[in-house]
Amino acid sequence: MKLNIFLLVLLTYAQLFSQQFVLKGKVYDKNSLQQGLAYSNIRIAGTLSGTSATVEGFYELRLTKGNYQLIVSNIGYTTDTVSVKLNSNETVNIGLTHVPVNLPEVTVLPGENPALEIIRRVITSKNDRDEKINSYVFNAYTKGIVKTTKDFSASGTSVGVGIGGGKDTSKLKITGIIENESKGYFRKPNEYKDEIIARKQSANTPSAINIFTGGRLIQNFYRDDIRFFNRPLLSPIADDAIDYYDYFIEDTLALDKKSVFKIKFEPLRKIDPGFVGTIYIADKTYNLVKLEVGLNTPANPGKIFDKINILQQFTEFENNIVMPIDYRISVEGNPLGLVKFGFELNTIFYDYQINNPLGKDIFDMTILKVKSDADKKDSLYWKSTQTIPNTEEELEAYARIDSIESKPKKFWDRFSLFSPTINIEDNISITGPLSIYSFNRVEGHTLNFGINAIQQFNKRSSLRMDLSYGFDDQKFKGEFAGIYYLGEHRTSNLTLRAFNKLTDLFSEAMRYSKLTSSLVSLIGKYDFRDYYYTKGFNAGIWSQVFPVLSFGIGYQNRTDNSAYVNTDFSIINTDKIYNSVQQIYETRINAITTNFQLDFRKFIEDGYFKRKVNQGGANFTLGGYFTFSNSSFLKSSLDFQLYRITLNGYIPTFGAARTNFNLTGFFTNGRVPFQMMYALPGNISGASQSSSFRTLRTDEVFGDNAVVLSIDNDLGDEFFRLLRLDFLIDWQVNMSVFLNAAIVETKKESRSILPFINRYGIGRNPIEFTKPFAEAGFAIGQALFPFKLEFTWKLNYFGINNFVFGLNAPIL
Known part of the structure; x- marks a missing residue:
């Protein structure tokens, strides 16, 4: 009994000792009636932890009981250090004083743009930084905000937003939110890995979409080549940036009583894709302090974006190594005036570990891993971890979305006249208006109905059933297919398919939809497909035997018979005659099949599946499929x-x-x-x-x-x-x-x-x-x-x- 009481006291003490308190407040300009200072940098003295304020100047830290010194800075203001004794939730507002400075002398060549010499020194400093970094680890918190004019709902692993018939001029509102906490790893020369520790999202957003971590999305402007929308763009401090961009010193500001150059830049040639905006460079060290950039028109694909704003800040750690402390991107668009949208991504980075030894088992074929309990973190966990404070608009959006999603959805809420499928439940769909009718010269007018259930039974099984009836060949057809995934990451599967249907001759070579062939037949009385009847079944097993190699084996039984023209109907060109249907070799095939795939791409582990992903570089995939038909052993006809x-x-x-x-x-x-x-x-x-x-x-x-x-x-x-x-x-x-x-x-x-x-x-x-x-x-x-x-x-x-x-x- 005494031992139990002792343990209870010990556990209670440990819980109190490790309890997280919220330290929050606002960083403001002392000279402007407490106007918030956007994206102020808040560091905890003696640590590699901290955060970045919101655009309104609000900050929030989760800390255990203790004494702390907050180092608060913003370009153009005197850095302030605030002492805080934390033993409960506290609100501490911090005012900074604006410091004007004069432009220091910069030695330049006669007649040369003085900004160019600064950029040369920045490039030298960047290369020195790269030499110092061998590895690093960081924690990150990411919040993504989706804005549309209409609320949307999710189905399975996708979301959809309706497109109206006229111009979309309504005001944008928050219609989706994702949040996650992640940990990132890097080791020279190019090994990266991210782990999602916790994630949550608004009720209308599938968790499978919530894999946008800071480490994967961050565009590190200390790299020479940066990719946006699959296009490589040159960083404004790349080795050859001086030959690509035009620079202009707009102002000189101060950070902690040190001069900071404010330099405007844009591509020299207006037709070249690149960044436009402002970079802030620290005097003496020539480190990148902050950048506020966007994309010029040539870098904007299809001009679908009206606004692309990127903000990133950096801070200096030991050995003069500069690392990013946040990354923020805001995008708005309205393509052809039909669908207005916006997207914001805000990430903060903290708890850096630079050049510490990393275990050999950290880096493997997985570049992103969602922890198994990432979706199970409760509200108590989120109260104890570092986040970006929610705005009033975000809190209202969470409540509104939860209210909408909690209401039972009726069939007509999901119905769309121009959709090939209709979702009747999450992950369950049936044939939609565009697919319910088809026409060809064999079946004539045909009614189709199908049901598709994906990611059932803890996302381990998918089932599909298709039925149809042709009014001219007077035959019912059907097909059933199922797949069951095995293993922790569902890297193996069992498949079964049974069928009795009309199918296309050389279907793998056909690139056109059934809707196209139906319309061409009804209007032009020209059916460019050929068909035959087939019935039978096949079954197989497929497994990833190595990270780069998958292998499968199966059995196939099929009986094929020729089809014939059974109708002369068309809406137009009624005097024309359909071409006859190509006859096939009628036979029964029993065969053993094997297949393999060799794929060196790396994985994303999304919590359920391992999925191969492209990373922008060259990619090669080798696959094979083999069929062995035998008359004596398998009783096949050939x-x-x-x-x-x-x-x-x-x-x-x-x-x-x-x-x-x-x-x-x-x-x-x-x-x-x-x-x-x-x-x-x-x-x-x-x-x-x-x-x-x-x-x-x-x-x-x-x-x-x-x-x-x-x-x-x-x-x-x-x-x-x-x-x-x-x-x-x-x-x-x-x-x-x-x-x-x-x-x-x-x-x-x-x-x-x-x-x-x-x-x-x-x-x-x-x-x-x-x-x-x-x-x-x-x-x-x-x-x-x-x-x-x-x-x-x-x-x-x-x-x-x-x-x-x-x-x-x-x-x-």
């Missing part, structure tokens, strides 16, 4: 083996340009049924799709052996910059160039069971490219509009379609 290998990825080239590529090899042994051959993805007249052969028609070229290469170099506006075509750059016209090449053949064994080919007059002698066929072209588009105009030429195998023009639009 003996054949099918091997498919794909290498794809992208390579940054210059500026914002990058090259995407795909190299596919398709090889077979034995007699391969026609419907399982490889077809080059073609196009319909007047249209084109990415990663397709623009001068070939759909299903025109196929075979049982193929090597296919597609290269697409997205140049953005870089080509026009090289040519100095300012008017095209100002219009934000983008350009890409592409090359497609292929070798396609059909072996004698497969040719022996090839059905008569009625399309394009091929007969039983399919088109073959025994030597590489090639085409090349370019596309022109505008950053804001989701379509491109494409011009393509055949480079050999001339005949029809030696030159084609097409509209490339994702909506097709």
Whole structure:
């Protein structure tokens, strides 16, 4: 009993000793009736901890009982040190005195802009800093604010905002909030890792979106190259910044009685993408103290943003090492006047550990990890951790959003006339108005209904069921598919699919939607697809056996039968006749399948899944899929083996340009049924799709052996910059160039069971490219509009379609 009482007293004492108190207040200008000083720097003397005030000057610290000295500073004011004895929640307002200073002398070359010599010294100081830093660890708190004119709701892992029919001129309001606490790690030369320790968000925002940590989003202006919207931008203190930016000393201010240069800058050439704004440089040390910048028009993609403001402050730690203490970005836009939005991100950094030894196990394939209990932190935890004080508007937004989300949602609240799916519950959707009806020359008028349940049972299972009925072939069709994820991070899965349906011939080569083919059939009486019936099932298991290698094995059973034209209906061109449906080789296939993927990209662990992510550099992924059909062991109708290998990825080239590529090899042994051959993805007249052969028609070229290469170099506006075509750059016209090449053949064994080919007059002698066929072209588009105009030429195998023009639009 005495021991229990002793332990109880000890635990109570420990809890009181470690209790967190709130120290808050306002940093204000003594000479202006307590006007708040935005983003003032508050440091705790003798530590690497502190915070940064809000735009109104409010600050908040979470500290244990004790005596503290707060060092409070702001550019243009005398730094003040305030002593605080903390044994309960306290409010301490701190006034700073403005200090005007005179411009010190700066030694410059005759006739030279004096700002350039300052920037040279800043660059030297930056390089010295980089040499001193080997590693660091920091804590961060991040708050993200979403602003729209209308409230939105979340479904699963996504959120949606409606677009009205007219201009959106309403006032922005806070409609979403995310908050998280994270820890970041860095080690030379380029190892980074972030861990989300705690996170919370408004009720209408999925937790899966709340992975924007300070370490991942921060743009460190001490780096030479910074990326915004996938475009590299030169830092104003990069090694070659003097040749890119124009600088002007606007003023000289003071920080702790030391001079600070206020320097304005912008790109020398108005058409070059870059930053514009102000940097604050400390005299003597030439360290970066603060920057207030935005993006110029060429760096604003599609001019969709009306405002992009970035603010970052730095402070000096031991050994004259300067580190960022906050990062704030504010964005507003209203593309075409249709959807007005805003986004704010505010991050503070504290508790730096610089050049301390780091364990070897910290850095691995995971660059961002959400701790397993990050979503379980309660209100007591958030009261004890460092945050940015909530404004009245944010508190009101939290209450309003919680109230809206707590109300039961009716079916019509989620209904949209122009949506292919309708969410009836979180993570459960059914077929929407755009998908409920379809038409083709086999089924005729068709009604479709499907239900899709994703991330069920603790996000371990997803189920899908699709049903349809064709009024002209008078057949019910159905498909059921399910997947169950295994492992802590769901890196393994079991799949099962059963089907009895009408499917597309060479469906992997088809780049157009069912809505497009339905409209073309109903209006033009031209159905560019071919179809066949298939029924059966397949099952498999897939697992990540190593961080870079995944492997799977499965079984496939399918019975394929030909389809026929069953309708002559169309709205227009009623006198035309539908082309007959391509017959297939009717057969039953039983096969074992294996597949693998080699992917060296790193992971994000979002608390449930490990997901591969691109980090902006070159990327390559190698995958393979193999099918083994056997008549004696598996009782299949045919003996054949099918091997498919794909290498794809992208390579940054210059500026914002990058090259995407795909190299596919398709090889077979034995007699391969026609419907399982490889077809080059073609196009319909007047249209084109990415990663397709623009001068070939759909299903025109196929075979049982193929090597296919597609290269697409997205140049953005870089080509026009090289040519100095300012008017095209100002219009934000983008350009890409592409090359497609292929070798396609059909072996004698497969040719022996090839059905008569009625399309394009091929007969039983399919088109073959025994030597590489090639085409090349370019596309022109505008950053804001989701379509491109494409011009393509055949480079050999001339005949029809030696030159084609097409509209490339994702909506097709």
